[in-house]
Structures are given as C-alpha cells and as structure tokens.
Amino acid sequence: MPTTHRSARLTRRTGWRALGGALLAAPALARHGHGQSRLEDVTLITDFGFNGRHSYFYLALEKGFYREAGFNVSILRGQGSADAIRRVAAGNATLGFADAGALLLARGNDQVPVKLSAIIYASPPQALFALQERGLAAPASLAGRTLADTAFSSVRLLFGAYARAAGIDPASVTWVTAESATLPSLLANGRVDAIGQFTVGQPLLEAVTAPRPLTRFAYRDVGLDFYGNGLIATENTLATRPDLVRALTAATLKGLREAIANPEEAGAIMHRAHRQVQPAVAAGETRLVGELASVPGQPLGAIDPARVASTVRVMSDAFTLRSPVAPDELFVPGLVG
Template sequence: MRRLTRSVAAATMATALALVSACSSGSDDDDASGVGSSLEQVTYLTSFGNFGRDAYAWVAKEKGFFKDAGFEVEIKPGQGTGAVIQTIVGGQAQFGPIDLTGGLLQLGNGDAKDFVAVAAIQQRTMAAIATVEGTGINTPKDLEGKKLADTPGSVVRNLFPTYARMAGIDYEKVTWVNGEAQTLMGTLASGSVDGIGQFVVGQPTIEAVTKKKAVLLPYSNVMQDLYGNVLITSKQYASEKPESVKKFTEALLKGLEYALANPQEAAEILAKNAEAVNPAAAAAELQLMAGYVRSSNSGTALGTLDSGRVAKSIAILRGAGALKSDLTPDQIIDFNLAPKA
C-alpha cells in the first residue's frame, strides 16, 4: 500500500513539473512571436498634422495591426515632406509618408538623401492650392498677386514653381509665407492669407474651420502621372531590417484598407487620439481619399509602385527644369521591399 501511495505521489509530481515546463515554454514562444517585451519600438510620423487623411495609422495601432506585426508604435504629427525626411534620416523616427514628387525634388536637388520609399499610399497626387469663396481665386492665373501660406518643407510649396510653369502663371508674382500644419486653416479663416498649401481631401475640414465654401486648384489638373504620398524609411533601417520594413508596411496598409472601408469609425479613432479633430470632417476626408488610394487598374494590390510611372514623374520634373540632376526610379524606391503588383 505504501509502495502504491509513493508511486501515485511521484506520478503527480512529474505531471506538475511537466505542466510548469509547458507553461514556461509557452511564455517564451509568446515573446519570440512578438508579444509583450519583444515588441520593437518605432516612431511613425504622419504626413501633415493629424487630419482624416492620416487616420489609418491610428487605426492600425488601435486595431492591433502593428502589435500583431511585432511593433509598439508611437505616432507623432509630421510637418510636411521635407521635415518628415529629415526626421527619419536623422533617426528620430523610423517611418512616415511623404509626397513622392516632393521626395524626388528633395533628392534630385541635393536637399535630402539616405531615404527610400517602400509603398504607395495614394496612386495620384493630392497636392493643391486651397482657398475659399470671396478671395477672387478661381483659376491658377488668379494666384498672381496673392499671398499663400504653407510649411517650408511642404510638397505643395516646393512643387509650386513647376505647377506654375505648367499652368501658365508667373510664380514670382505669388508671395509665400511660413505656416504650421495645424494652424494653416485657421490662418486662412482669419483672412491673413489668400490661400494655403493643402491636399484636395482637406476640403471638408477647410469648410468646417472657415465656415465658407472651399475652392481648390489640384496640381493633378496640370501634372499627370504623379503619385501622392508614399511610405518611407531610412536607407540604413531598410538595409539592416528589411523584414521589419515589410511587416510594418503590411500592418500600415491593413490599417489604410480598414480606414477606407470604415471612415466614420476611423475618424472616431483619430479624434480619440488627437485633439481638435472634427470627426465628421475627418470621415469626409477619408471618403474623398479613397479614389486616390485605389489604382485605376482594379487588379493592382494596395501600396504598389510602378517603375514606369515614377520614370514619367521624373521626366515631367526634368522637363519643367525643376530637377538639378537626373534620377532613376530605383534611387528613391526599394522595389525589393515594396508590395508586389
């Protein structure tokens, strides 16, 4: 009887030890799969402040897409193409969207280097001059003699001389003053400037802030084949962590797809995380942006970049005299990391 009791006790102890071992092993597996302390800490910059057009990053965070991919992401408001590039190359952030045309200008004119694009956010440029009724601006020619505001590194501002040439206006007759992403619309509402650099999807927010009907002059009306925003990272990060780039890109694009399918929910997520967001305007921005995100080719995957189209963009800028040096698409895009068509 004693022998049987000792045998049962030994078996019970062995089972308990096996369970403890299994639990410990499971915990280690969780860490290895990107849960808990093993999450990679990265900083993401929005393209330009916190508006509806950038809500998809907050969606990716809120819905756990970043965490599932192995990242703990801090989202900070960006201040336009030039500033986003500088911050990422400087190592203060790892990812962020810039306007591809603005990136080409920065790279081709020696103002920036050591960054690469890894996915498209919008298949067409959304750059525009925005104003409101009553300013006397209805056509590009009306911009002559007017005062516009934008951040110094914004693609709208940096691309304006090229836009002006192609639209047949004298860009030297237009005055630019400095502004900040979050205060530009308030500057327009106050009447201290005649117009601002903006994306076309900003129309609902402009009207909400100014209480007037918005008037927009899209750059795409005179410059075809230009991409909109693209996701970038530094060349160093892309070289050292290519798999991390792919995983982050996939998670961000998942957030983009969800935000476009659920604009009201995405707007509410943004409003919960960023002050002074008008949810109705943010949702309207996302609805307008959908047509710029989806390629005209229905079978093309979200986020893809086409070398031929980028080459055409370079040719447009070269033809307008906007680039000091020639470029090739693979100098600004890492096609090995970008989503495949």
C-alpha cells in the same frame, strides 16, 4: 496642411547606414518563456503633426494589425517631410510617412540613404483653395490674384508646373509667404485670394470657412502626374530587414484599406487618439486620402516605376538639386502585393 519641402543638410554623411539600422537589429518576434511572443518595438513618424489624414495608422494600431504582425508600434509627430526623412535616416524612427519631392531633395542634395517602400498618395495632393465668393471659377481666373503659402511648400514650388499645364503664366500671380497655421485665417478674412493646401486638408479648411463654400484647384485636375506621400525606410533596413518593412507596410495598408471602407469609424478612432481632431474632419480627410491612394488595377500602396520616373522629371524641373537622382534611387520594388 501642406508639408514644408526643405531638406535639412546632413552634416555627417558617413555612418548613415550603420546608424539607420542599429536600432533595428532584433528579430521581429523573440520567443521567451512558455511559448509566448515578445513584440518588437518600432516607431512610425508622420509627415506633419497628427491629423485626420493619419487615421489609418491609428486604426491599424487600435484594431491590433501591428500586434498581429509582431510589433509594438509608437507613432511620432513629424514636423514636415524633411524632418521625417531625417529622423528615419538617423534611426529615430523605423518607418516614416513623407513626400516624394522632399525625398528627392534629400537624396539629390544630401545623399540621404532613404527610399520609398509604398505609395499612399498615388496622385498629386497639391491644390489651391479659394472662397467661392471671390469668383475664381477656373485656373485662368488666378491671373492677377494674390496667393499665400509657406516659403518651401510643394504647392508653391510646383505652381510653375501647374500654371503651364493649366495654360496660364506662372508670373501672373503674387505670392505671399505665411506660416502654415495662419493660412486658413488669411483665406477666411479675405486677405488673400487663395492659399496652398493639400487636398486632404479640405475638411479642416471648410470647418474654418463655413458656411462659405470653397473652390478647389487640384494640381492633378490639369493632368500633372507625380507621386505624393509614401512610406519610407532606410536603405540599410530595406536591405537587412526586408521582412520587417514588408510586415509593417502590410499592416499599415490593411489599416488604410479599412479606413477607406469606413471613414466614419476611422475618424472616431483618430478622435479617440487625439481629442483635438474632430471625428467629422478626420472622416472627411480619410475619404480624400482614399481618393489619392486608389489606383484602378493596382494593389493599394504599389509603386509604379514609370510613375516614379514621371515624379523625378516634374520635381527635378521644379527643385534645385546638387546631384541628379535616378528613379530607382527613390524606391524599392516588391514590398507590396
């Protein structure tokens, strides 16, 4: 489902650095009796709920990749990227999964000291979905139609950039505000012409609208170039525990690599962890994560400074920022590879 991109105000801006790393002071491996190793407890938080698109975290957990790196990992349910960023900043999670646009808002509006350590969605995940029977075959056919999404969805906030790239007037559509959980039914029941959704959510949406096929309008298909979700950590953790972040990131990317190679296995693992997530849906979402994550000629998860700069330009035009954010404020280089 789309992620809500409203950065909650952080009323106490002092002490973030100390708080963000206070729970992370122990070494990754503390030796104790008979040469055994004690695993360091760490937490990861998702962007939104537990969905098939998160299968690689659970594959890394089940296959012992985190344990091999020296960590006992707990995975927390996020309530949106802004929530994940806030909880990482507060020291309630070691590593988070959040949208670059939400991170830009958090830094520009609340000076939240959190940065990206790796990119997972290396292409824009935003999209619009319509039932094929509605006759929307090209972006131009969206003119005069009614679209639905949550109030602060990045799909909705970035629609102006999509419309301009597609050659249509952003004002030619009507937006309806709805709760995230109601969007699939609004589409299936024909109450709106299209809804905002991340591309990785297509299998879940298809399960609701089956057997009627969908038409997808992906923002990346009109040439938009910006980053989506990635792994995040506090500046304090990145500065004082770079080996911890590097090891956690590497174990996560190992899980991602195996999940992309075998999405059916990843889907089955996700289903075992969360029975409400159907294996076929999780496998489908994992395949779509692979489409977003894979960049020819680059290591999985690598951050390209030029693409970060492009992300800042696109997001700064779409969002309201109290303070400008420089590209190098959003990420730390050299943690992937």
